[in-house]
Amino acid sequence: MKRLLTTVTAVLFLASCSTKPVKTELTPSTDSALHSLPLKKLASFGHVRTVKDGVTYIDGILIVNKQIALPPTYAPGENPAAKQAVERLMAAGNSGGLQFVIRSGYRSYSEQQHLYTEYVARDGQQAADQYSARPGHSEHQTGLTFDIGSVASVNDFTVSFGDTPEGAWLQQHAHDYGFIVRYPEGKTFITGYQYEPWHVRYVGTALASELYKNNETLEEYLGLYKKKSQ
Ligand SMILES: [Zn+2]
Known part of the structure; x- marks a missing residue:
């Protein structure tokens, strides 16, 4: 009798001290039974969750959301690749007549604690x-994350930023520079956040383009949100 092999080998290239999204390579099994599964199901086999020093990665991608937290001790500072990418993004937009500015970037645990306490009060x-x-x-x-605004500032940190020339451009081009609008319109039930057209997360151009093309959040892409039809 032929033995059924259903092994999916996930090879993760985890950089030991990097917070950059790391390359993930899935080596699908040559087993025919596995290959006959629907693509969606096959993809779900590939999700590999790792926790390193309290930081959660799925398929090598650092994930933080309403459910998954970072430890207070995690303080990597600004990611150089993300900073370089956001500077390229802004330079491209600004050379076309836009007026981008960074309103917020890296924030430590204690800074967030302070802000949140103020908002709750x-x-x-x-x-x-x-x-x-x-x-x-x-x-x-x-x-890896920035809040982007415009020099005019009047629409900064509001949903109406999405309707400004800067907001509209960001929506269409952020992925070309490796960023995703992390809390898109109409996805609050998945992300838990209202639409934030100004908040972008660096994931690299390959993944950013994939998410943009499929209109997917990180939660959907990484299998953290199950569609009702599944
Ligand atoms: Zn933000």
């Missing part, structure tokens, strides 16, 4: 949770 916890991350749950702690 001002608006109450329920409201604060709609727009602010709890300490340890902010993507800004990764050093």
Whole structure:
């Protein structure tokens, strides 16, 4: 009797001290039974979750969201690759007449704690949770995330930023520089955050383009959110 092999080998190239998205390579089994599975299901075999020093990676991609936190001790500072990419992004936009500025970048655990406490005092916890991350749950702690604004500043940090020339350009071109609009419109039920057209996360151009093309959040891509039809 022929033995059924259903092994999927996931090879992760984890850089020991890097917070950059690391290359993930999936080596699918040559087993015919596995290959006959629907693509979606096959892809779900490949999700590999690793936790290193309290930091969660899925398929080698650092993930922080409402459910998955970073430890208070995780303080990588600004990621150089992400910074370089955001500078290229802004230079491209600005050379076309836009006026991008960075409003916020790396933020430590304690800075987030301070902010969140202020927001809760001002608006109450329920409201604060709609727009602010709890300490340890902010993507800004990764050093891979930026809040982008425009020199005019009047629409900064508001949904209306998405309708400004800067916001519209960011929506269409962020992926060319390796960024995703992390909390897109219409995905609040997945991300837990209202639409934030100004908040971009660096994931590298390959993944950013893939997510953009498929209109997917990181949660969907990494199998953290199950569609109702599944
Ligand atoms: Zn932000």
